[in-house]
Amino acid sequence: MASEQETFETQTAEEILKWTIATYGPRAGLASSFGMEDMVLIDMLAKQGGGLTLFTLDTGRLHEETYQTMERVRTKYGLEIVAYFPDRQAVETLLRQKGLYSFRESIDNRKECCRIRKVEPLNRALAPLDAWVTGLRREQSVTRTDVPKVAEDADHPPMVKINPIADWSEQQVKDYIEDHKVPVNPLHAKNYPSIGCAPCTRPVEPGEDIRAGRWWWENPEHKECGLHRRG
Numbered sequence: 488m489a490s491e492q493e494t495f496e497t498q499t500a501e502e503i504l505k506w507t508i509a510t511y512g513p514r515a516g517l518a519s520s521f522g523m524e525d526m527v528l529i530d531m532l533a534k535q536g537g538g539l540t541l542f543t544l545d546t547g548r549l550h551e552e553t554y555q556t557m558e559r560v561r562t563k564y565g566l567e568i569v570a571y572f573p574d575r576q577a578v579e580t581l582l583r584q585k586g587l588y589s590f591r592e593s594i595d596n597r598k599e600c601c602r603i604r605k606v607e608p609l610n611r612a613l614a615p616l617d618a619w620v621t622g623l624r625r626e627q628s629v630t631r632t633d634v635p636k637v638a639e640d641a642d643h644p645p646m647v648k649i650n651p652i653a654d655w656s657e658q659q660v661k662d663y664i665e666d667h668k669v670p671v672n673p674l675h676a677k678n679y680p681s682i683g684c685a686p687c688t689r690p691v692e693p694g695e696d697i698r699a700g701r702w703w704w705e706n707p708e709h710k711e712c713g714l715h716r717r718g
């Protein structure tokens with residue numbers, strides 16, 4: 488896929504999305520947590536007439552504003568959203584044994600919660616698919632600087648992982664949203680550039696890294712939930 492990768496690198500996000508729809512159709516899933524980047528991709532997808540599986544992971548700990556944004560996507564674009572929930576028994580056991588805020592106690596506990604509420608549901612979501620599309624950008628964090636636009640997903644081989652806006656800046660995302668009147672999560676206007684689960688996300692201060700508000704009690708190199716371990 489090396490020479491193909493070079494070709495993808497010069498293609499626009501719309502071209503890559505179009506290729507994804509033509510190549511995989513509903514066997515490709517657009518993974519969305521309804522943040523700014525995902526909303527750009529959803530808008531592009533809707534403008535191309537849909538054709539991919541739009542899915543989300545409902546961890547059970549999301550902000551109310553995220554559910555409102557999800558509902559706006561459903562009504563504005565008419566796209567079906569496939570929601571994956573955590574395994575009920577795993578969540579019940581976690582809460583019984585460790586309580587509601589175990590993720591604050593250690594990195595292991597935080598990863599355990601992310602594994603139950605995000606990683607296992609993601610694996611279920613990916614099982615029927617051959618490719619998945621994400622809104623990852625290289626600029627977002629130290630863990631994402633090498634993200635390719637299209638490559639085999641090392642965590643889920645032989646699945647292909649497609650990141651159409653990998654090379655976009657935050658300003659490009661904002662410009663697209665403004666130009667195309669894309670609805671966004673109201674939390675972005677309250678200084679939440681990156682939005683995850685409610686208890687693990689806070690607003691950032693001016694000049695802070697855009698993912699500084701995620702698991703802010705941890706070091707930057709640990710700040711992945713297991714969904715995008717290798718970009």
Ligand code: SF4
Binds near residue numbers: 548590686
């Ligand atoms: S982000 Fe926080 S609440 Fe959400 S799954 Fe991870 S540790 Fe649990």
